[in-house]
Amino acid sequence: MLSRPTVLFLHKNTLMAIIITDECINCGACEPECPNTAIYEGADQWRYSDGTSLKGVLETAEGSFIADEAQMPVSDEFYYIVPSKCTECKGFHEEPQCAAVCPVDCCVPDENVVETEAELLEKQSFLHQNS
Numbered sequence: 001m002l003s004r005p006t007v008l009f010l011h012k013n014t015l016m017a018i019i020i021t022d023e024c025i026n027c028g029a030c031e032p033e034c035p036n037t038a039i040y041e042g043a044d045q046w047r048y049s050d051g052t053s054l055k056g057v058l059e060t061a062e063g064s065f066i067a068d069e070a071q072m073p074v075s076d077e078f079y080y081i082v083p084s085k086c087t088e089c090k091g092f093h094e095e096p097q098c099a100a101v102c103p104v105d106c107c108v109p110d111e112n113v114v115e116t117e118a119e120l121l122e123k124q125s126f127l128h129q130n131s
Ligand code: SF4
Pocket: 018, 033, 034, 035, 036, 037, 038, 039, 081, 085, 086, 087, 088, 089, 090, 096, 097, 098, 099
């Protein structure tokens, strides 16, 4: 079964295409590889500002957020990916780095939710707009 995230993208009502399934063994190998700091350990809180240039108030499709305000974890059991921070590594690498290092191949595309390259690059620009 897939661990389905529920957070929406910053500008549009789209979800990410890469998710971590409950086959995750919590090894932590993927976390340091993410160029957007979109991966967190289960039960850890996440922030838009972690590993991005985002500051202050963010206006999103989901409402307003404070960039450095702690957000509720997407999963309490497994490492998880914050959908609004995942660009499938577009703008940094040729392929998703989490999937490349995962020893059990549980970073997988969600075939029901596909973002275009243009959408992913727009997200990357948003996350690193002052970089
Ligand atoms: S695909 Fe890339 S940006 Fe998305 S969570 Fe994995 S390492 Fe991070």
